[in-house]
Amino acid sequence: MNRKTVAVLPGDGIGPEVLDAALPVIEALGLPIDLEFGDIGWECWRAEGTPVPDRTWDLIDRSDAVLLGATTSKPRREALAELAPELRAAAPQYISPIIQLRQRLDLFANLRPVENYLGGGTPYRFCVVRENTEGLYAGLDWNHLPDEMWPLVAEHPNVRRSGRAGSTASIRLQTAHGLDRILRFAFETARGHGYERVTLADKPNVLRQSSAYVLERLEAIGSDYPEIPFEVLNVDAVALWMARRPERFGVIVAENMFGDILSDLGGGVMGGLGLAPSANIGEAGNYFEPVHGSAPAMAGRGRANPAAAFLTIGLMLAHLGFQDEAGRIQDAVRHVTRRRDRVTYDLGGAATTTEAARAVIDACREVPHTPTAAIVTIGDELLRGDLEDSNAGNASRMLGARGIPVRVRHTIGDDEATIADAIRPSLGRDDVIVVMGGLGPTSDDVTRSAVARALGRPLEHREEAWQGVVARLTRFGVAIHDDNRRQALFAAGADLLPNPHGTAWGCRTEAQGSTVIMLPGPPRECLPMLESVLRDGLPHLPEPPEVTTVFRRTLGIIEADAAALVDELVRDSGVPGKPAYRWHYPYVDIRLGCPPEAADDLAKRLDAALADHIVTDRDRTAVQELAELLDAHALGLTVDDRLTEGLFASEVARERATADGSGALDVALSGVWDGGDRTTHTGTLALTCTVQDETGEHTSTLTVPNRGPEVATYATEFAAWSLARHLTGRRTLTEESA
Template structure:
């Protein structure tokens, strides 16, 4: 591949930081691109009297492409006020660097791709092509109507009342030269990138004469592209349908002002300007720019979204002939934004600019990611509480065992629109979407139509499924009704899932990188079907990386404090670790999913950090652990329990396999209420457990909130934990005292 030279002009505000964060992707992809940095923007104006110095024009002239970060533009009065004192006397004319680039390089076409990078909803992919050099932005704009123009407007009633000094005018200039090249660019873009149609956004119902001329040029150019349909729509209607049905568009082409408005609306449709790239292409050059602007108030804060910079680099690479690499960047941005794992504040995340950029670069390098799932259970009976929603829990467990943790669970009534909205929101974001229930033959079973609606596909009759329904009902002597035919309807393109235990078959289908699995509601039917799908594998998912779980159950520490300690430990380890926390009184459980080779070291660090609080490394209570130890040692526990009465002894006896032993261990349990009392559940309780055998005596202490009747559970588990530590020699580092 030939070496390409790119002029990088970081510019102002957040421009330098988003480019600094995103440009390493070029090296990560191993591209033969030479980056040369130049100066542009407000600081150049302030110190040199021009926002685009001659040396920058020289750099642009010898480069294959220009990558622009962002530039700041201010009104003439402010611009002159900020000039260096020695330059103010010269009173140079301030011209926006963007305008200078477009005019000097004759960049007639502004390209703004719009795509559903966030996932959810109906997929869409279109672009806005804006004419840059004429229209209402041609510069034919006067503060008073010129003498030669006055006869053309003098008869307007408002002009008559205001007179020429009180009337202004602008001209929407459109020429055959300008129209033909922008329309041809639009059709070429549609042909080269697979867009299905070209839509001219204009105002033919009001600007009748000029729009009629534009239509004539459109028809003449379109004749050279017979395979591409075209249409003319009012620009206000285009704006409405961009927001409501963006999937219906391909290439939208418009004059300067209409295109300016529609292209920013396209950024809003995508989810914000932080996702919006742009290209400016012309006869003698180009420049590529994320369109979020310089945002000076955000500069240096590390909050700017680098996604638009990545997508802009992708546009530039495609222009330079690196289409595959450009596609990799788009895929990486799509992956990161849909999973929201490392995104900036504008997409609902907390990542810094650098962290979000690294996530995209990692995705470009095909760093394995953890897939996610969504589980949606359907039925009014679940919302009413008539039935326990056991399907959601069982499906979550099954997916988790396959290495696909569930990101979200929804329980929804029998309402088609609500079901469709929930499914649509997960498509493209989660790798697996499991929908369970509502596939019966009655009118309130609307899941199949809701899923088809979310997929944007029609329902079709599947004879194979219908024969399965007929065969099963006939075998059991059950009458077959026309309503049963609903159970043979599935979305177009689905793969059927037979139901060995019922009449309602399921299906699976792929959409926007997600596998959507639709299953009946009865657990004895849907769970074996889900097991079959997971056993057969999901081809679009990467092979599950081997993961070891480090588990610790802790007592005497609140969840937030445990998480703060462990999160720092994970960060310091440098290993790809996924922490999870669960509070179930009186315990906080900690699970760390990590590569097998990192497990031993991680466990040692965890044990050191939480040495005063770890009860066990197994999913067992302290009472269960103590019962096992006493049985193993053949011990009888002589218990003086002044705190729980017989609760501790009763629970321990329930867990033990033997009732006698060859030796006796003595334990005394007590508590002192501090700043409160036992009956009103206020203040705290200082717990004490003294354990004594033939050779050693130790006292263990812990202070806990007197939170309510359940505090007795904490007393019992503390007492068992204390005796277990005495037996194992895992003594508390701060609260135990030798006799």
């Protein structure tokens, strides 16, 4: 394919930063496109008296497409005030660069695709096609009525009350030329992009005469596209159904003002203007622009969402003939926004513009990602606490072993709407959604209909499952009731999962890129079924990468301080992975998953960063570690632990496997309260552990919050930790001297 030239006009505000972040996707996709940068916008106006210099028009004229970042416009008075002093005297007229581009290039069609990139709910995909050159934005707008118009409005009762000086008017201009080309563009868009319907959004019940002519032109143009149905709806009804049922639309076409309003509503439907791309197509050129505007208050803060810029580049690539690459960008944005692990603040994340853009480019390059799962367990008895929700924990462990960590778990009662609402947000966001429980024959078993509702599919009877129910009940001499028939109902298109241990068969199905697995509730039935699916039924998911977990249990450091140290350590190491922290009094556990070849280096870094706080690299307490050391060296203890009233001595004795040996160690544990005491739990407790042996006296100290009676547990674990460190150090010295 011949090389293409794209004129890149970064513009104002956040325009330059979102394009800087997104444009590397062109190189990442290996496209034969040359980027030439030009000037446009407010700084051009201030310095040169025009927002679109002649050199920029020359660049546009020799380019195959124009990619615009964003431009700022201000009222005439402010525009003149910001001009360079030598230009202000001439009082040039400020005309928005957007208006200039549309007029000079005759860009009659504005295209705004709207798609469910965030996932969840019913899938939708439609676009708004707006006519750019006429309608109420044709410029036929008067502050003072011209003489020719006065006779047309003079008899209106409000005009008679207000007088000529107090009346204004605008004309909605619509022509055969303008209507025919925008309607034909709408039908061509539907045909070329697989949209099933064209909807004209107008106001025929009020604007009866002009709307009647629009309908004539719609019928004439529509006759050339017999395979595409069309309709006319009131624009207010279109707005309502865009918000309530966006999946019913294909191409919505409207005159300028109606289209302007509906296209921004489309941005809101899809999650905000940070996701909204646009294209302006005309007789003499084109330009492609993210919809979010220049947003000057956000400029330079690194918070702008680059997704709209990526989707806009995708529109441009499709226009230039690179359809496959455009599709890859759309898929990448869909993947990143549904994962939401590297998205900007407007989508609920904390990523910078650059970080979010890098996530999209990585996805375009098909950088492997870690799949995620959601678990929904169902039953009023779980919410009441009548039964422990063991299924959720077991399923989490099984999914984790398959390399699919669980992102979210829900426990839901037997309510169809609530179950469906719990499933929908994970559709398209999580690779696997496991729904467990509520598949019995009784009226409160509503999971089947809830799953079908979430998927937007009808329930259908599956004879194979019904025969399985009948055979099992017959085998055990159990009566068959009509209610048992609901156990043969499944969402349309689902693959059945036989249940060898019960009558409630399960199923699995694909929806919006997620695998939905519906299983019965009894653990004896659902867990073997889930194991089978995870083993044989997820070929589309990659095998889990080999991961080594580096584990450290720490004492004497709060979770926030540990996380600050470890997060920085992981960032500096460049090793992919996400640290996990668990606080359980008095410990903070740290887990780092990493490639096996990086584990030793990462462990050394972790030990250096947390040297004064590490208790063990095993899932054991300090008391357990101490008991093992005492047993290994046949050591006994002489303990003064009045501080814990004997808790330390009894805990150590309970963990030991053998009786106390010879070579006793003298241990003294004491504490000083500051701001509280043994019964008034405020302030702090300064702990001191002193060990006396043949090598001398060794002391450790630690100050902890006096938060409650459990501070005795902290003192016990601190004393065990201090003594274990002393014994380990003594053993190391002995080994070195030997």
